[in-house]
Amino acid sequence: MGFFEKIKQAFTGEKPAEPTAAEKKYDEGLAKSRQTFGDKLNSLLANFRTVDEDFFDDLEETLIESDVGFETAVKISDELRQEVKLKNAKTKQAVSEVIIQKLIELYEQEGADEDAKLHFATDGPTVFLFVGVNGVGKTTTIGKLAYQLKKTGKRVLLAAGDTFRAGAIEQLAEWGRRVEVPVVQKPARSDPASVVYDAVKRAKTEKFDVLLVDTAGRLQNKVNLMKELEKISRVITREIPTAPQEVLLALDATTGQNALTQAKQFKDVTPVSGIVLTKLDGTAKGGIVLAIRNELHLPVKLVGLGEQLDDLQNFDPEKFVAGLFGGLLQSTDADQQQE
Template identity: 60%
Template sequence: MGLFDRLFGKKEEPKIEEVVKEALENLDLSEDVDPAFTEAEEVPQEDAEVESSEEALLQEEENQETVEESQDSEPVVEVSQEEIEELPNSEEVTEEENTELLETVEENSSEVLEPERSQVEETVQEKYDRSLKKTRTGFGARLNAFFANFRSVDEEFFEELEELLIMSDVGVQVASNLTEELRYEAKLENAKKPDALRRVIIEKLVELYEKDGNYDESIHFQEGLTVMLFVGVNGVGKTTSIGKLAHRYKQAGKKVMLVAADTFRAGAVAQLAEWGRRVDVPVVTGPEKADPASVVFDGMERAVSEGIDILMIDTAGRLQNKDNLMAELEKIGRIIKRVVPEAPHETFLALDASTGQNALVQAKEFSKITPLTGIVLTKIDGTARGGVVLAIREELNIPVKLIGFGEKIDDIGEFNSENFMKGLLEGLI
């Protein structure tokens, strides 16, 4: 079964219940109904409704008087069952009134407890749904408006669709390829109405990410030391992601160590050191302006001697000076391999999803500088540009392996394409 079918199911046929309901609604039963019988039935019903409303009003007044007598200024929500049973003149309160009063207390109590329930830990899918809300809403609104504006499938339809996809940050290449495929599908299916292509568009987006079904999203953890090298320009959330991951892995029972190899930016070292203090993991630092490779060497040796499970290395992101950055990363790579020949086991590029196509440009540039095994996608919760994941997948074939859901310390997790695509496209079909 393909990814689309797993997410949204196969094309649904009309349910038998809906067919029967529609048939019943279309039946003309007016000849079989006796008008006199209808009137005879309606009169008692009206009387019953009047009596019912009068009883409800009387009962509500009695309940209100009972509550006012039992407690002068206390709100109903704070009345316990024991207090209700010990109310003055409780013998005069009927069993029915007492039951309704208890229901009122329970209802109000549930409102008070609502904030506590909201603190319940989110599921992974709930995090995806929450963080992709802006992207899903923006894309969905544009798609719905697009279909509302067109009554036929013509060349203008496809041109506007391509522009819409580009605006959704799926990338120029993706938008162009997808539009061409839809032209072919429209001819094949002889589609004349835009709505006939709505499901096909979503299917194509899913297929685009699915490709050959080889996602390679899992992180390559090792039996002993796992070395993770992080690259990315300043301000994308790279250091913050490392800190959150340190917390995540330590909570999982791993021995974690961090290396502050961005020695030319004092703020980066201080930020990583603060994260280390906050999540209680050691951080290897060096003197200001020290050679980053020497700090990495110290970190590698300590990690091996102390039996560390996961070593995460933060590096500089001066993309504007690519030659120096390339030389620096190459040197760091050699130092790492001197201690552990098969390391680094993962080289992650941190990208800010809110930068849209600029994130794609950064991914292209960094992939020229150093081999990348995966992407850390940050700030996905604050943007409508989550479609950039599709562009990266199509144009660079670099898997997203980690995703940041928000600002909380546990708002980071391993990327799952099915959860992502469901969170991105849910409700559009």
């Protein structure tokens, strides 16, 4: 419960320090997600009359609508049934506090030993492998990340491993030109594993710091394509035993329950170490972050918040959840004062 208290204090207590430009951008990008999530819970509580079966049905729906994931939603409302009985919570104030507390507890508990940082090799080139289904934003994420790494003075190399989709190689090459980093590429339809092999070789001999490997989008139930991915991952590890340092699964924030299956299946063939949550600047509800943590046990490491080069941000889970629930805690406090 410590985390819950901490957040509560942070919002009712002293004002936080003036945010930097980067933080501001981050806040703005996620503002919509938070707002919609908070709004939903607020309107649920505003219509609250008594705690009965209908209320729990509504709560379930609200949580599912916010994309917190089906299992999580059912779990929370089941636990809440117990909790409400135990604590005999009947007032609006008490119920809303129990809900938020449950959400935060769950979030904290499930993510106890998660690590949201990107890991780099201590010696030799670092390899990041990007995987995911079609159209989630792998290539775009690589372009943005290359730009950021380059800004911090790292020598970056890109590998155009998507040899299947029309125009994918050109897309990565264009990013390479914009960001001014070299791209290892072969003609369309060539074996992606061989592109990756060449790229790893080059990264080693020319002493690049970071190699970002793009792969073709594939649906997780396509056995042959998943095997191809396994091979790519194998080729990397064979050349550099400690690589890939990160296997990042790109997930579209608007994806529903299927996101969970995607993560499970990709985890089976490659050692997925983290998630890139893309397109979070839309109307998607922030609840997906809770679902990912509760049901996948994978840390979100990066979030995509827009189309500009610097719209890729490191993910700070504490700050996110504080934002997600902060408004709610404030409003329940205001209610308390009124009563």
